[in-house]
Amino acid sequence: MDTAPQSNSQIANPYSSKDAAVRAELSEIDASIRSSALFFTVSAIFWLLAGTVFALITAYKAHEPAFMADGAWSTFGRMRSAHLNAMALGWGNNIIFAIGLWIMARLCRAPIRHGGMLTIAGIFWNVGLTIGIGGIIAGDITSVEWLEIPHYATPLLAISYALIGVWGIVAFKFRKGEHVYVSQWYILAALFWFPWLYVIAQVMIIWFPARGVVQSVTNWWFAHNVLGLWLTPMALATAYYLIPKVLGRPIYSYYLSVLGFWALAIFYNWAGVHHLIGGPIPVWLISAGIVASVMMVIPVIVVGLNHHMSVVGLHKEVWRSPTLRFTVFGAISYTLVSLIGSSMAVRSVNEITHFTDFTVGHAHHGVYAFFSMIMFGGVYYMMPRLLKREWPSATLIKLHFWGSAVGISVMLFALHVTGWIQGLEMNNPDISMLEVVQNSMPWLKARTVSGVLLSFAHVAFAVNFFWMLFAAGAVRAKQGPTLLDSSSKEGAA
Amino acid sequence: MDVDSYIDLMPIILLGVVFFISAIAMLYWSSKRGQLRNFDDQASTIFTEEEPEGEISDSFPSKY
Structure with missing residues (x-):
């Protein structure tokens, strides 16, 4: 049988075909996923606000431990874990399900099938998460970081994942055209990777716990x-x-984007063990993790270079676009956080940063400055296309951006500096632990201030979102894009 | 699961190997299906008649 591959250039691209029967209109695709995407986005914003409240309580308790100390439910450990799960699994996963699946549907070039499956998955996800975080606050928290949700809630989450994974495979299978754009590679791979990670971790840590260091490695x-x-x-x-979509310019090097994807796919899985540097596990295993962590410099540089070159000469357009202002902030943060992460895996650096707030700062650098900022950009791009109306207020978008950008910058500076100082001081036997903690106080207070700024930003985002969602006639009739440049007359508030 | 020896780490190590092999298998599949050719053409496939190349698209899509 002749199975010679057909070149993509020889394949008709139904996405831009003149024939309406071949081409699925983007608006038709958007309409097909509207209900599910809105459900996930609304859920994500509620969790973002809830997670912000938990974060403020946690940050304040770090330097004022007597605050809300009367009940077990509001102790630091429970509030901190409630914050982590609300943000990572509530905000993070819901917004991934909204934007990631919307992009997937658009790139598959076909209206989605089985949209009800997504809605059911969303209900399962949010009910499971509510029970899980309620369980954490009630005291049923597990002792495993990132897996704190009690075991009675996890089956609901697993069912939800399974439904979404199946949906992703179905969407990909019934795509139009042969070409797989790099975003689809990332989304498909993530839909495949995450359920695997979650199920294995649940089995080996919660359901049939491995003993000893195997649990830590897992x-x-x-x-x-x-x-x-x-x-x-x-x-x-x-x-x-x-980035290419908003600017109307193809990505600088598609070759580099593919290289970046495969380098991530091959190296990243090995890197997690660097969290156990100095721990009682085989040295070669840690060394493998360190090598993989440093090898991650390759995809990071590749992606950073590609993003940077894609916007060269169009910086005004980036600044003017609500979508790209957030997205490019996130893309720059990806380069920085990844390079810092690779350096943290080196033993001599890790000896200082381990067990300090440097790691906390690094986590926020990745999850907020990189991930969340790009997802905010995604919401600003997706919503006008789903609702067929514009954002009501450019001012609220600016408040959101500056609150987030300044807030997270202050937090990162404070936590990285205090983390480094903590590391140096803890390695000095002449300095007592009490002194280390006292020296951290000003920086922890700065972290709380940054949390207040982020809270303002999130409220501005939520107000603008729900104003748009339940828009009055004036907002519905608004014409032109909501741009952020003051010289713009097009719909800018 | 006992931790009497490093053999008990095998499940984790095997998982890493399976991940690695699956990544290589996907790379092979993409190569066979022509995904790693004509990169310049492929970069333009996200543009459509509604949102064409050369136009800033962070704007209200008037074609709705």
């Missing part, structure tokens, strides 16, 4: 891969879609 294999093989590919998929 824990950090899972936790680090949640960032690298779930949040990262989804955010990069979004950036690779939005």
Whole structure:
């Protein structure tokens, strides 16, 4: 049988075909996924606000431990874990399900099938998460970081994942055209990776717990891969879609984008063990993790170079676009956080940063400055296309951007500096732990201030979102894009 | 699961190997299906008649 591959250039591209019967209109695709995407986005914003409240309580308690200390439910450990799960699984996953699947549907060039499956998955996900976070606050928290949700809630989450994974495969199978754009690679891979990570971690840690250090290895294999093989590919998929799409210019080098994807796919899975440097596990295993962490410099440089070259000469347009202002901030953060992460895996650096707030700052750098900022950009691009109306207020978008950008910058500076100081001081036997904690106080207070700024930003985002969703006649009638440049007359508030 | 020896780490190591092999298998599949050719053409496939190349598209899509 002749199975010689057909070149993509020889294949008709139904996405831009003149024939309406061949081509599925984007608006038709958008309409087909509207209900599910809106459900996930609304859920994500509620969790973002809830997670912000938990974060403020946690940050304040870090330097004022007597605050809300009367009940067990509001202790630091429970609030901190409620914050992590609300943000990572509530905000993060819901917004991934909204934007990632919307991009997937658009790139598959066909109206979605079985949209009800997505809605059911969304209900399962949010009910399971509500029970899980309620369980954490009630005291049923597990002792495993990133897997704190009690076991009675996880089956609902697993069912939800399974439905979404099946939907992704079905969407891909019934796509029009042969070509697979790089964003689809990232999304498909992430849909495949995450359920695997989650199920294996649940089985080996919660349901049939491995003993001893195997649990720790599994824990950090899972936790680090949640960032690298779930949040990262989804955010990069979004950036690779939005940057060329908004600018109307193809990505600078498609070759580099493919190289970046495969380098991530091959190296990242090994990197999580660097969290256990100095721990009682085989040295060669840690060394393998360190090598993989440093090898991650390749996809990071590739992606950073590609994004940068794609916007060269169009910086005004980037600044003017709500979508790209957030997305490019996130893309720059990806380069920075990844390079810092690779350096943190080097033993001599890790000896200082381990067990300090440097790691906390690094996590926020990745999940907020990189992932969340790109997803905010995705929401600003997706919503006008789903609702067929514009954002009501450019001012609220600016408040959101500056609150987020300044807030997260202050937080990162404070946590990285205090983390480094903590590391140096803890390695000095002449300095007591009490002194280390006292020296951290000003920086922890700065973190709380940054949290207040982020809270303002999230409220501005939520108000603008629901104003748009339940828009009055004036908002519905608004013409032209909501741009952020003051010289623009097109619909700018 | 006992941790009497490093053999008990095998499930984790095998998972890493399976991940690695699956990545290589996907790379092979994409190569066979022509996904790694004509990169310049492929970069333009996200543009459509509604959202064409050369136009800034962070704007209200008037074709709806």
